[in-house]
Amino acid sequence: MNIAKPNSYRSGPDERGHFGIFGGRFVAETLMPLILDLEKAYTEAKADPAFQAEMNGYLKNYVGRPSPLYFAERLTEHLGGAKIYLKREELNHTGSHKVNNVLGQIMLARRMGKKRIIAETGAGQHGVATATLCARFGLECVVYMGAVDVERQQPNVIRMEMLGATVVPVQSGTRTLKDAMNEALRDWVTNVHNTFYCIGTVAGPHPYPTLVRDFQSIIGNETKLQMQEVEGRLPDSLVACIGGGSNAMGLFHPFLDDSTVEIFGVEAAGHGLTQLHAASIAGGRPGVLHGNRTYLLMDADGQIQDAHSISAGLDYPGIGPEHSWLHEIGRVNYLSATDDEALAAFQLLSKLEGIIPALEPAHAIAKVMELAPKRAKDHLMVVNLSGRGDKDVPQVGDILRGKSK
Amino acid sequence: MTTRIDTRFAELKKAGRSAFVTFVMAGDPDPATSLEIIKALPKAGADVIELGMPFTDPMADGPSIQAAGLRALKVGMTLKKTLELVRDFRKDDNATPIVLMGYYNPIYIYGVDKFLGDAKTAGIDGLIIVDLPPEEDDELCLPAMKAGLNFIRLATPTTDDKRLPAVLANTSGFVYYVAITGITGAAAADASAVSEAVTRIKRHTKLPVCVGFGIRTPENARAIASHANGAVVGTALVDALKNSLDADGRATGKTVNAVAELTAALAQGVKGAQQAAE
Numbered sequence: 188m189n190i191a192k193p194n195s196y197r198s199g200p201d202e203r204g205h206f207g208i209f210g211g212r213f214v215a216e217t218l219m220p221l222i223l224d225l226e227k228a229y230t231e232a233k234a235d236p237a238f239q240a241e242m243n244g245y246l247k248n249y250v251g252r253p254s255p256l257y258f259a260e261r262l263t264e265h266l267g268g269a270k271i272y273l274k275r276e277e278l279n280h281t282g283s284h285k286v287n288n289v290l291g292q293i294m295l296a297r298r299m300g301k302k303r304i305i306a307e308t309g310a311g312q313h314g315v316a317t318a319t320l321c322a323r324f325g326l327e328c329v330v331y332m333g334a335v336d337v338e339r340q341q342p343n344v345i346r347m348e349m350l351g352a353t354v355v356p357v358q359s360g361t362r363t364l365k366d367a368m369n370e371a372l373r374d375w376v377t378n379v380h381n382t383f384y385c386i387g388t389v390a391g392p393h394p395y396p397t398l399v400r401d402f403q404s405i406i407g408n409e410t411k412l413q414m415q416e417v418e419g420r421l422p423d424s425l426v427a428c429i430g431g432g433s434n435a436m437g438l439f440h441p442f443l444d445d446s447t448v449e450i451f452g453v454e455a456a457g458h459g460l461t462q463l464h465a466a467s468i469a470g471g472r473p474g475v476l477h478g479n480r481t482y483l484l485m486d487a488d489g490q491i492q493d494a495h496s497i498s499a500g501l502d503y504p505g506i507g508p509e510h511s512w513l514h515e516i517g518r519v520n521y522l523s524a525t526d527d528e529a530l531a532a533f534q535l536l537s538k539l540e541g542i543i544p545a546l547e548p549a550h551a552i553a554k555v556m557e558l559a560p561k562r563a564k565d566h567l568m569v570v571n572l573s574g575r576g577d578k579d580v581p582q583v584g585d586i587l588r589g590k591s592k
Numbered sequence: 593m594t595t596r597i598d599t600r601f602a603e604l605k606k607a608g609r610s611a612f613v614t615f616v617m618a619g620d621p622d623p624a625t626s627l628e629i630i631k632a633l634p635k636a637g638a639d640v641i642e643l644g645m646p647f648t649d650p651m652a653d654g655p656s657i658q659a660a661g662l663r664a665l666k667v668g669m670t671l672k673k674t675l676e677l678v679r680d681f682r683k684d685d686n687a688t689p690i691v692l693m694g695y696y697n698p699i700y701i702y703g704v705d706k707f708l709g710d711a712k713t714a715g716i717d718g719l720i721i722v723d724l725p726p727e728e729d730d731e732l733c734l735p736a737m738k739a740g741l742n743f744i745r746l747a748t749p750t751t752d753d754k755r756l757p758a759v760l761a762n763t764s765g766f767v768y769y770v771a772i773t774g775i776t777g778a779a780a781a782d783a784s785a786v787s788e789a790v791t792r793i794k795r796h797t798k799l800p801v802c803v804g805f806g807i808r809t810p811e812n813a814r815a816i817a818s819h820a821n822g823a824v825v826g827t828a829l830v831d832a833l834k835n836s837l838d839a840d841g842r843a844t845g846k847t848v849n850a851v852a853e854l855t856a857a858l859a860q861g862v863k864g865a866q867q868a869a870e
Contacts, residue, residue: 203727213696213723215652217748217773220755359658365649372651377774379750475697475723476649488670489701491648 196443196518199509204393204479207515209508212392214478217376226394228299233401238294245290249323250280252287252405256413256569261539262555269424269562271555273542273572274410274438283545283574284406284434285316289385291402293320296383303327303378306385307371309336309364309430310500310547311343312574313387318352328352331370333363336499342578361493364430364503368477388431389507392478396507403437410569411441418567424449426558427571428550429521430465430501432510434573443518452510453554455496456523463495466523467506468514481508497526497586498546500574524553532556533576533583545574546583595717596689597742597765600639601800601821610817612637612862613802614855615693615826617644617660618677619669620833625843626664629833630681632852634688637859640802642720642824645674645694652722654777656827659834663841671698671707675714682715691718691744691765696732704732708739718742718765726758733762746770747793749785756796766800766822767793774805777827781806787819810861817865825858 199206212222232238246252255275263271276284289306296304304326308314314330321328330347334356337344347354360366375384389396389403407425414422425442427435429452442448457464464470467482474483476491484492484504494504513519524532532552537543544552551570559568576583604611614633619626633641646661646669653661678690692711699707699721711719719736726733726745733743742765750773751759760767769789771781781803790801803816804824817823829851836850837843 212725212727214725215722215748216725216746216759217652217750217770219725219727220750220752359655360648369649369651373654373775376652377778379773475695475700477651478723480700483697485697485701487701488672489698490646490665491697 192516196513197440199512200393200397206509206512208473209480209511210393210396211480212478213475213480214392215376217379221379222392224299225295228295229394229398232295232298242291242294246405250286250290251278253409253413254278256410256417259540262536265539266556266559268560268564269558269566269568270564271559272414272422272567272569274406274569276406276434276571276573277544277575281316281319282577283312283316284403284437285313285387286319287405287437288387288399288402288433289313289316289320291398292385293324293326296326296385297324299383301381301383303382304385305329305331305371305374305382306387307331307364307367308387309367309502310498310545311336311340311347311578312500314352314354315343315346317385318347318350321352322350329374330354331357331367331374333357333361333367335362336364339582340499340578341581363494364499365491365494372477388433389436389509390431390477390479390481390505396479396509399433400436400440400509403433404440406434406437406571407439407441410438414567414569421445421448422567422569423447424451424558424566424568426451426453426551426555426568428453428501428547428573429506429510430455430503430547431505432507434571436507436509438569438571439519450519451554451558452519452521453550454521454523455498455501455550456525457495459525460523463493464523465494465496465501465503467504468511468521469523471504473511476505479508481511482506482514497529498550500545500547501550522554524550528553530583530586542572543576543580544572545576546579548573593740595740595742595765596687597640597691597717600689601766604639610820610862610865611639611800611802611822612813612859613640613642613804613822613824614638614829615642615644615824616829616833616851617646617657617664618674619646619664619667620660621663621837621841621843621847622667623669623673623677625847627677627680628848629851630677631684632848633855634685636852636855637863638688638855640689640691640822642691642693642826643674643678645671645692645698647695647698650695652775654775654827656777656830656834660830671702675710678714678716689717690715691720692716693720694722696721696723699732704735708736708741712739712741716741718744720744720746720768722746726761729762737762737764744768749773749789753792756793760797763799766802767797768824769793769801769803769820771803771805776805779806780808780812781816783815783819786816790820810857813858813861814865817862823862829854
């Protein structure tokens with residue numbers, strides 16, 4: 188595609204929420220006034236030093252930031268190429284990067300006087316983070332989760348319930364993340380007066396992709412400082428997994444204008460790109476769903492197709508609109524990893540570093556296993572370890588035992 | 593230019609009554625039965641037909657209309673076949689306005705210009721696209737107006753006086769007032785709140801205002817129609833259709849009649865209402 192390169196990759200979106208042709212506000216009229224209110228509240232909050240100061244306090248003392256940038260020495264030795272650093276988002280309170288965004292949105296909800304919070308969740312990490320902050324601030328919390336995901340991510344369902352949230356298993360459609368999002372939107376349309384929709388990724392109608400990106404950019408901003416401290420320079424490459432793409436956008440965005448930094452996003456290739464998968468950029472094309480225009484998996488009639496990934500958090504037929512734009516403009520390279528590759532990476536990192544990753548970032552590790560050996564030993568590669576694998580232990584255990592029989 | 597929608601509302605105004613607007617899903621439960629159903633609707637008293645375009649992810653619809661769309665998709669319904677359905681309907685009926693209702697993605701994928709040309713040729717008069725607010729008018733609303741199709745906007749309880757002018761700016765045909773904040777088939781609409789809202793909208797536009805969401809019975813229909821220029825019923829008709837199907841979800845000998853009979857009863861309700869004051 189022939190698109191002129193912008194002066195900066197970080198200036199988007201425009202005032203209507205567009206990143207190139209992507210993004211926008213494709214929602215029912217009932218929601219439009221609320222979305223405009225949210226945009227206004229966010230603009231005001233951003234300019235309010237007290238908002239930032241309060242958030243920084245919680246990020247430090249409640250979330251536990253900054254998260255470490257850890258040199259994965261044994262993984263580096265094993266792969267024999269690039270020097271690999273892990274950005275340890277899995278050490279955050281609640282076990283993933285999701286909490287960074289949820290904290291920001293819950294503080295916005297409080298500013299807007301909303302007392303009821305709804306969220307969609309795939310792997311349950313966003314649901315757990317939302318339930319956690321709702322508990323902390325005494326807000327009602329309802330989490331929509333596909334019935335298939337409720338089954339395969341039981342530990343997170345139990346956690347959400349312990350935190351006082353109501354988990355609603357969604358039986359419609361494919362009963363995964365996309366259907367959970369539909370159901371959350373239906374709830375929002377119905378309870379628009381008192382409800383704040385806490386979206387878990389860099390997707391949905393404007394301003395969500397922007398505000399989620401901004402709240403997650405702390406990942407990349409910290410990485411920049413930490414790498415400067417330990418190596419005295421910028422990293423040479425960044426790798427992160429992508430479902431909707433919030434952990435990736437959070438790591439990538441602060442580096443987009445650093446032209447020496449190679450950037451890799453890793454989609455879920457499921458059983459393989461010619462079979463069932465969840466790689467919207469590799470296997471999809473631009474369409475409109477869930478409030479934005481972006482790359483989607485769909486058939487010739489524009490009907491949304493089922494996604495598949497071993498990882499519930501990546502099992503979504505779309506991707507955030509800013510990623511679609513970064514793909515078309517060529518700033519980020521989008522790769523994909525299969526279920527089997529992710530499982531192998533899951534085991535490798537567990538055994539070499541004593542860190543059990545979530546299945547989602549295991550996809551990123553899988554591509555690091557390919558990329559790192561081809562890079563020089565002084566190449567600095569950062570991978571976002573976006574979540575820990577506790578939630579996946581029962582599922583992976585079953586798969587591995589099944590395989591060893 | 594004048595569409596069948598404009599003509600129909602002018603006739604109804606002359607006759608001093610409100611419109612009965614029916615919604616069914618194109619291709620539900622199969623294309624042939626669906627054609628028989630939409631042919632039966634005007635005979636049973638429907639003044640305007642809204643035809644749902646099946647979509648996998650209907651974010652503003654309740655379980656009944658979600659299921660109707662999935663039934664249609666399961667038997668291979670596509671946007672192209674929906675247009676064919678209207679073309680077949682037009683062979684016998686060149687007066688009843690047809691409005692396609694649904695979500696943007698299938699149209700976007702079909703190609704906006706090609707869709708508008710084919711829709712006009714097929715005999716479609718208007719479009720209601722749930723996920724295209726005025727903020728996205730460039731996508732389809734403005735091209736549709738240019739192509740001679742009415743773009744019918746939804747106004748809702750959250751559309752306040754400040755926002756109404758923007759919502760009404762490029763609306764034509766009629767205004768569809770969504771009587772509740774919620775999804776199709778949910779709570780019942782309250783007639784006095786509806787009356788207030790219709791009066792408010794009418795301060796901003798000369799277009800007819802039809803009211804939908806939450807209307808299920810002839811009594812509801814009569815109450816709403818006496819405060820508006822039209823009452824829209826969807827979920828109740830889709831439910832009647834569904835209840836007539838066999839255990840495998842296929843049409844039976846009762847299917848067309850089930851929809852026609854409820855349509856006739858609801859039409860009586862609407863026709864019993866006094867036309868709302870202008």
